[in-house]
Amino acid sequence: MRISKQFVVTPVLGLAVLATPLALPTLGGTTGIAEAASGNEQENEQVQLSESAISPExxxxxxxxxxxxxxxKQGSQSFEVEFIQVMLNHFGFETEVDGVFGSHTDQQVHQLQAEKGLAQDGIVGVDTWTILLEEYEEEIFTKEKAINFAEEALDNGDLVFSGDGALHQDLDGQVFYSLRAQSKDYMEDGGSGTVGFYDVYQNGDVVESKPR
Known part of the structure; x- marks a missing residue:
């Protein structure tokens, strides 16, 4: 794990926001597997879910x-298998996303089932589907979630946030949405109302930025 310093958001309309440091997993590519600090044991690290990594299907x-x-189950080939493989990676079980339920995917499903206290049969049935779908709905990073993060961080009822829905990635591989903040009061006076731009990260960081 690494500690990611939250950013101090530069004041907008007289507001100053100081965020609290959060512990975040260090991700190596798409594997989500990190070596333990001692010995050769491995810990599962969750891979962030974002709309850019998820097929519309x-x-x-x-x-x-x-x-x-x-x-x-093993032998299946479908977009459902792709979804399962994406979610296995999210849970920290490194899996190639190719839509083919082979022996490695079967092994990783067994591992997921063991971690979640399910029957370890390698078959994605009702109980395993429940785990996968509930996690997806809770963790998927959408523009709407980014707007919620911005609203909570700035805590100003006069501000409204919008964005084009494009997901960006910084040099560290962290994904974020770029949002525009507008003042309702300024818009009522006939102006554009734009008072700032913010990059909002999947972990809740809100950083003052510029138009993209």
Whole structure:
């Protein structure tokens, strides 16, 4: 784990926000596997979920509850398998995302089931689907979540936030949305209302920025 310093947001309309440091996982590529500090044991580190890493097809999965999802197991090939592989990586079980449920994916599903206290059969049925879908809905990083982070950080009812929905990535590989802050009062006076721009990160960091 590394400690990521939260940023101090430069005041907008007289507001100053000081954020609290958070512990974040250090991610190596898409593996999400970090060596333990001592010995050769490994700890699972979660890979951040963002809209850019998620196929639009995956949204169709939420048209059905877990009990109506297909049974997926070794030998399956489908976009459901791709979703499962993305989620395995998110949970820290390194898996190639190719839509093919091979022996390695089977092994990682067993590991996930063991971690979550489920029957370790390697089959993605109702219980495993429940874990995957609930985690996805809770953790996926959307523009709406970024706006919520900005609203909580700046805590100013006069501000409204908007963005084009494009997901950006900084030099450290961390993803963020660029949002524009507008003053309702200024807009009512006939102006654009723009008072600043902010980069909002998946971990909740809010950083004053510039138009992108």
């Amino acid at each position: 995956f949204q169709a999965l939420f048209n059905w509850p877990p009990e109506e999802q297909p049974i997926v």
